[in-house]
Amino acid sequence: MDRRKSLKTIAIGTVSASLIMDACKTEPKKDAPQKEAANTDSADRMAEEIAYNKELASMHFFTEDEMATIHILSDIIIPKDEISGSATEAGVPAFIDFIVNDMPEHQIPLRGGLRWLDIECLNKYNAAFKECTPAQQIEIVDMIAYPKKAKPEMEQGVAFFNRMRNLTATGFFTSKIGVQDIGYAGNKPNQWNGVPDDVLKQYNLAYTEKELKECIQFDKA
Amino acid sequence: MAAYILSKAGLKVCLLEAGPDYDPAKNSSQLKNAWESPRRGASTKFRPFGDFDGCFWGWEIDGEPYTHANNTKWEWWRARMVGGRTNHWGRISLRFGPRDFKRKSIDGLGEDWPISYDDIKPFYDRVEALIGVFGTNEGLPNDPDGVFLPPPKPRLHELMIKKSAQSLNIPVIPSRLSILTKKINDDRGVCFYCAQCNRSCKVYGDFSSSSVLVKPALATGNMDLYTNAMVREVMTNAEGKATGVSYIHKDDLQEYQVEGRVVILAASACESARLLLNSKSSIHSNGLANSSDVVGKYLHDSTGMALGGVIPEFFNRKRYNEDGVGGMHVYTPWWLDNKKLDFPRGYHIEYWGGFDQPAYGMGMNIENLNGKFQVNGKTKEAGGYGKSLKEDIRFFYGSSVGMAGRGEGIARRDSYCEIDPEVVDKYGIPVLRFNTSWSDYEIKQAKHMQETFKEIMHQMGAVITWGGDNGPENNYGLSNPGNIIHEAGTVRMGNDPKNFALNKWSQAHDCKNVFCVDGGQFTSQADKNITLTILALSMRASEYIIDQMKKQEL
Numbered sequence: 001m002d003r004r005k006s007l008k009t010i011a012i013g014t015v016s017a018s019l020i021m022d023a024c025k026t027e028p029k030k031d032a033p034q035k036e037a038a039n040t041d042s043a044d045r046m047a048e049e050i051a052y053n054k055e056l057a058s059m060h061f062f063t064e065d066e067m068a069t070i071h072i073l074s075d076i077i078i079p080k081d082e083i084s085g086s087a088t089e090a091g092v093p094a095f096i097d098f099i100v101n102d103m104p105e106h107q108i109p110l111r112g113g114l115r116w117l118d119i120e121c122l123n124k125y126n127a128a129f130k131e132c133t134p135a136q137q138i139e140i141v142d143m144i145a146y147p148k149k150a151k152p153e154m155e156q157g158v159a160f161f162n163r164m165r166n167l168t169a170t171g172f173f174t175s176k177i178g179v180q181d182i183g184y185a186g187n188k189p190n191q192w193n194g195v196p197d198d199v200l201k202q203y204n205l206a207y208t209e210k211e212l213k214e215c216i217q218f219d220k221a
Numbered sequence: 222m223a224a225y226i227l228s229k230a231g232l233k234v235c236l237l238e239a240g241p242d243y244d245p246a247k248n249s250s251q252l253k254n255a256w257e258s259p260r261r262g263a264s265t266k267f268r269p270f271g272d273f274d275g276c277f278w279g280w281e282i283d284g285e286p287y288t289h290a291n292n293t294k295w296e297w298w299r300a301r302m303v304g305g306r307t308n309h310w311g312r313i314s315l316r317f318g319p320r321d322f323k324r325k326s327i328d329g330l331g332e333d334w335p336i337s338y339d340d341i342k343p344f345y346d347r348v349e350a351l352i353g354v355f356g357t358n359e360g361l362p363n364d365p366d367g368v369f370l371p372p373p374k375p376r377l378h379e380l381m382i383k384k385s386a387q388s389l390n391i392p393v394i395p396s397r398l399s400i401l402t403k404k405i406n407d408d409r410g411v412c413f414y415c416a417q418c419n420r421s422c423k424v425y426g427d428f429s430s431s432s433v434l435v436k437p438a439l440a441t442g443n444m445d446l447y448t449n450a451m452v453r454e455v456m457t458n459a460e461g462k463a464t465g466v467s468y469i470h471k472d473d474l475q476e477y478q479v480e481g482r483v484v485i486l487a488a489s490a491c492e493s494a495r496l497l498l499n500s501k502s503s504i505h506s507n508g509l510a511n512s513s514d515v516v517g518k519y520l521h522d523s524t525g526m527a528l529g530g531v532i533p534e535f536f537n538r539k540r541y542n543e544d545g546v547g548g549m550h551v552y553t554p555w556w557l558d559n560k561k562l563d564f565p566r567g568y569h570i571e572y573w574g575g576f577d578q579p580a581y582g583m584g585m586n587i588e589n590l591n592g593k594f595q596v597n598g599k600t601k602e603a604g605g606y607g608k609s610l611k612e613d614i615r616f617f618y619g620s621s622v623g624m625a626g627r628g629e630g631i632a633r634r635d636s637y638c639e640i641d642p643e644v645v646d647k648y649g650i651p652v653l654r655f656n657t658s659w660s661d662y663e664i665k666q667a668k669h670m671q672e673t674f675k676e677i678m679h680q681m682g683a684v685i686t687w688g689g690d691n692g693p694e695n696n697y698g699l700s701n702p703g704n705i706i707h708e709a710g711t712v713r714m715g716n717d718p719k720n721f722a723l724n725k726w727s728q729a730h731d732c733k734n735v736f737c738v739d740g741g742q743f744t745s746q747a748d749k750n751i752t753l754t755i756l757a758l759s760m761r762a763s764e765y766i767i768d769q770m771k772k773q774e775l
Contacts, residue, residue, distance in 0.1 A: 044250040077606045146604040169584030174255035186544035189413040194374035216371040216402045
């Protein structure tokens with residue numbers, strides 16, 4: 001396919017992309033309560049940080065088109081499964097929207113990577129990524145999701161996808177539903193009474209007499 | 222500590238702090254969840270150790286630069302808040318041992334302290350009782366027994382480390398941290414095992430000088446606290462005696478002066494050196510307390526080297542709350558004889574691992590892990606996405622382990638900080654220029670650390686995923702000087718006024734009503750974190766001040 005033609009198609013593509021954004025507009029709202037919670041309890045912030053966070057929250061780096069693609073990609077990377085919800089359900093796109101302003105080093109690789117992805121899709125499928133069929137989207141993702149077996153000409157795509165995977169995974173597993181999914185059981189008042197007996201047994205480990213005598217003990221519930 | 226001791230004794234104290242007020246009970250981020258930070262706990266210039274960390278500022282402060290000579294690499298951490306770095310520190314509270322005060326007599330390097338372990342021991346005893354430190358008495362020759370609360374039991378990875386290291390004849394004993402595993406008074410709560418000491422503790426279950434020293438000092442009614450007060454210099458009179466300090470108030474940018482009978486510096490080793498060097502007068506033409514020309518010299522930090530990986534046996538671990546206290550439950554004190562090694566001073570080993578609270582970085586770089594190990598019996602291609610990716614991240618969670626060495630470097634005259642002749646900060650105060658380096662001793666020590674850590678990792682069947690392939694090209698992973706944040710030696714104590722800035726009471730040889738009670742006074746550093754010794758020396762100096770005032774000597 002003619003590359004010039006494909007660039008033209010991208011320009012046209014922006015119109016339909018805004019429609020997709022409309023369809024997705026409920027998504028950012030899901031994050032809103034979380035953001036507000038973080039902003040209202042600021043007794044732990046110094047004045048310079050409050051001003052900085054406020055400024056960041058008002059900035060939006062990505063275009064609507066780019067955000068639409070980020071929505072689709074993040075749910076491909078972290079879909080809903082038997083245990084937990086998807087990346088968009090966990091507010092990952094809003095997290096990415098914020099973090100690229102907080103860490104500007106993500107900006108060019110993500111913007112350029114999104115554009116790289118669209119060009120590849122235009123060349124292969126004659127449509128920008130977000131307008132490809134789900135099967136086509138998975139086909140291109142498969143070409144960039146496995147660094148060791150990806151073809152050399154796909155390396156820029158691999159680098160982009162690694163970054164998208166990193167940000168999506170970290171955004172998801174630091175969200176409320178992601179933390180629940182991973183099974184982190186702490187961050188609450190507790191009495192540490194040592195490794196549970198069945199776990200000690202599983203790994204063939206035991207506390208010594210000295211430890212049992214010297215260490216703090218709590219009555220077992 | 223000085224403010225606490227002096228105000229408790231009934232003396233009138235004025236405490237000046239360059240940053241804002243801070244009370245962990247009100248201002249800590251303790252128990253916040255990752256999603257309550259828009260950056261999910263990632264670091265910023267305001268909080269280099271993460272968005273919930275309890276320290277304001279760090280490697281850089283807006284408007285307050287520092288410079289380097291000849292491409293040297295000192296990293297300077299500065300806190301700006303009441304209680305400073307003690308709001309977030311690791312709470313590792315290790316006494317220096319008898320040998321640590323007499324290193325020159327042992328290996329001929331550096332200088333002996335003008336005091337011995339016996340001089341400071343009563344103060345260690347009292348500091349530990351006052352702040353609360355857990356640990357165990359092991360009867361070790363250079364890691365003295367103390368006044369300890371019971372330690373917490375080791376976590377799973379710590380039991381594994383202990384078993385493996387001990388089979389290599391490397392000792393692993395309960396750590397010694399200033400965290401309350403038992404109630405010690407009505408002003409402070411007891412640890413509730415959230416592993417977040419670095420955020421500072423809302424119930425004062427760990428030691429921060431803000432909660433444990435400044436707060437009670439204010440309660441005496443004898444102390445005035447001035448915040449956002451950036452001290453410019455120590456003022457002296459025609460006889461060369463200190464009369465007080467001048468400072469700029471950050472809120473109104475006006476200049477003020479506070480007068481006092483005694484001036485005590487505790488601004489951090491480098492900041493105190495900066496103040497002294499900036500306090501020039503006709504009598505103290507080389508800077509205050511600096512006729513010896515040692516102020517700023519002999520700056521040294523602990524050495525640091527770290528690596529980590531995963532323990533395959535721990536993949537797909539059963540979930541439970543293993544937060545424990547903030548930091549390690551076990552550690553390794555220095556265990557070898559340097560006479561048989563090619564470097565003169567020792568190091569201790571710190572450990573971590575297990576189920577960390579998810580934060581920015583969680584789940585990243587899976588492509589470096591999931592192709593290397595079978596996941597639930599399946600061999601997978603590195604990288605990936607979708608349900609399979611979720612499975613992988615769950616599978617590896619809780620299997621990480623890491624360790625770091627913290628060792629003693631040699632204080633050298635040619636590794637130092639000085640006033641930059643050209644650069645001032647936004648308050649017009651001349652800034653520090655650093656010119657520090659490591660010697661072969663520290664590099665060889667880092668090499669030894671890497672070899673030791675690899676042995677321990679290998680012994681427990683762990684796979685190293687980072688930090689294991691250092692070589693001579695990067696000093697075997699040795700951290701840049703300053704990076705471990707144990708700055709010391711810039712205002713060192715010793716008996717000879719020609720070679721030392723302070724006498725054995727932390728008192729300036731040249732100006733008897735000036736004291737320096739932070740890391741600056743250290744003659745040498747030891748392979749122990751310096752805070753407990755700072756507290757003990759500060760308590761000792763403060764009681765000397767009270768005694769000298771009673772005798773009308775001050």
